Amino acid sequence: MILEGQIRKMITEYKKPVQYYLNLKNDFLDVNAQLGKKIRIYHDHNECLGCGLDKEIFRMGFCKNCFFTLPQANENIIRPELSTAHLGLEKRDLEWEKKFELQPHITYLALSSEVKVGVTRVSQIPTRWIDQGATSAIVLAETENRYQAGVIEVALKEHLADKTNYQRMLKNEVPDVDLIAQKDLFKIYIPEEESIFYSTDNTLYQFNYPVLKYPEKIKSLNLNKQKEYEGILTGIKGQYWIFEDNTVWNLRGHEGFYVILTI
Numbered sequence: 001m002i003l004e005g006q007i008r009k010m011i012t013e014y015k016k017p018v019q020y021y022l023n024l025k026n027d028f029l030d031v032n033a034q035l036g037k038k039i040r041i042y043h044d045h046n047e048c049l050g051c052g053l054d055k056e057i058f059r060m061g062f063c064k065n066c067f068f069t070l071p072q073a074n075e076n077i078i079r080p081e082l083s084t085a086h087l088g089l090e091k092r093d094l095e096w097e098k099k100f101e102l103q104p105h106i107t108y109l110a111l112s113s114e115v116k117v118g119v120t121r122v123s124q125i126p127t128r129w130i131d132q133g134a135t136s137a138i139v140l141a142e143t144e145n146r147y148q149a150g151v152i153e154v155a156l157k158e159h160l161a162d163k164t165n166y167q168r169m170l171k172n173e174v175p176d177v178d179l180i181a182q183k184d185l186f187k188i189y190i191p192e193e194e195s196i197f198y199s200t201d202n203t204l205y206q207f208n209y210p211v212l213k214y215p216e217k218i219k220s221l222n223l224n225k226q227k228e229y230e231g232i233l234t235g236i237k238g239q240y241w242i243f244e245d246n247t248v249w250n251l252r253g254h255e256g257f258y259v260i261l262t263i
């Protein structure tokens, strides 16, 4: 079978194990069903997620021009504490930023390579954690907007990681940690003003991924350096495809690449 299209992050379903779909413009691929199969990936050209043009992808699937102009790539996306829509202040497009920032958010603890703190919209539960390849996650605080969740994250970052070590996540080198106990331990670092947002909901989200074999070493596939790759798919975790020869492909890092897949 041959499929082609622009790479966007995989669609996921919270199942045991997580179910993954690749949504190409004209094709829809059940990725779990491809485990054990040989897949050839060919980078044909680019299609920027913003303007759709065949331009060099700079970051987040956008060409340089879109990355520096579109509200979808404004700095509040990466650094929620810089959000200003709640003050009525515009970064790039106030209407867009209001819709995005002025909705319920959470600050969470997740275990992907170690315990980390992060922020996401309530609507992104549990998608955000699956995208990170987390093994488990718990809500620490639920806030009214993005700014408040960002302030809590910044305070917690002094004591916890805020990034995933993707190599350890992919090798499944994850310590056995009780996140409910961690939440109890770290709640004292929530700033006084935001303490009203502390969540008493101790639901523990746990994730299993469709992986036949974890890689021992990691070789990252970069389609900018290598136009073509072929290997046997042995796992899917986070937004990565894992191949038998220890190659891993980060689909999120290749958003905007237009590929032809032969399976």
Ligand SMILES: [Zn+2]
Pocket: 048, 049, 050, 051, 052, 053, 055, 062, 063, 064, 065, 066, 067
């Ligand atoms: Zn563009």
